[in-house]
Amino acid sequence: MSSTKILEPQMKATTINYLIEKGQLTSKDTIINEFTIGDFSRRVDLAVVAKNRLYAFEIKSESDTLSRLEGQIAKYLEYFDKVTIVAATKHIPKILRIAPKNVAIWEQKNNKVIVHQRGKIIEIMSQELLLAFMRTSDLSRIAKDLGVYNSNRSEIIYSLRELPVKKIRKTAIKSLQSKFELTNALFWQKAEGIVKIDDLKRLSPYIEWFKRNIDPYHSGSNELVIDLIFQGKVPILETHEDKPTTSSLNQSSQSSSVSS
Structure with a gap:
């Protein structure tokens, strides 16, 4: 068998x-x-x-x-x-x-x-790679504290080159936590006891983007948004920072919908 x-x-x-x-x-x-x-x-x-x-x-x-x-x-x-x-x-x-x-x-x-x-923890202390984790909006806020007002990502990153790496690391981690705050709230709200395959769809990286850009006033419930994404009922998207592609959405939907 x-x-x-x-x-x-x-x-x-x-x-x-x-x-x-x-x-x-x-x-x-x-x-x-x-x-x-x-x-x-x-x-x-x-x-x-x-x-x-x-x-x-x-x-x-x-x-x-x-x-x-x-x-x-x-x-x-x-x-x-x-x-x-x-x-x-x-x-x-x-x-x-x-x-x-x-x-x-x-x-x-x-x-x-x-x-x-078991492996080993080796903390990443590369300024360039840590900044790559951050959204342009987060980078802009840091730059403004230094008196730099610019919307160009590469120029903002250049202006932050003198910041201590430890500060950049701390800010990058906070940025990641903030970026995925909604998906994690949805996940932990539903993941009671043992995590199941179906719970994973609430971790889709496209839920927060959808809520922020397609449904900015949160007129639909979180569960409705999840259903729209995983039924493929989303608009055609173009790729840029923080914006998923249609193919990526479809791959995520297919991957998370497979049952054991």
Whole structure:
């Protein structure tokens, strides 16, 4: 008898449940589902902001290949304080061979987590990469405090080059928490007890954008907005900062709607 493959959504739910169980994640922390970094060149399956640190979790289900993993790890280590690879049993031997020692490696088997490598926290202190996490509106507010009034993102970033890195890091983390405040409020409101696959759709990175730009006066309830997004009933979008593409919306909908 063939066993049912455990797909990415279930692995995400199991990962979140494990973090909660171990006291590493609470409703005060921020979860980001499908988080893009590096000028949208990479998409982290799960990012977590907890205790003023940045964590990346890359999920490799039985249906995935490892062809891009080395590149993903290298990029994630640039942006996050700790990187964890969460993988199906069949991938573990190869991941143990290619992943650096500072990368955590977790095996998921029967909805349980087996830690093969603990990894290490190395705080990111790159001014350039920390600023990349921030929205232009957040950067503008910091610049105004320094007497700089400009709407051009690259010029604003240049004006902030003398700020202490620790201050930029603190502000970048607050910016991320603020940006995903609505999705996390929706998630934690519904995620009672054990997190289920269906709860993940409330972490969609497009809910807050939709509420802010398509429904700025919040005339629709949050649940209505969630339903609109995951039924594909959204307007055609163009790509720019903080704005998802139609294809990205569809991918997110399909990924989160897969059942175990």
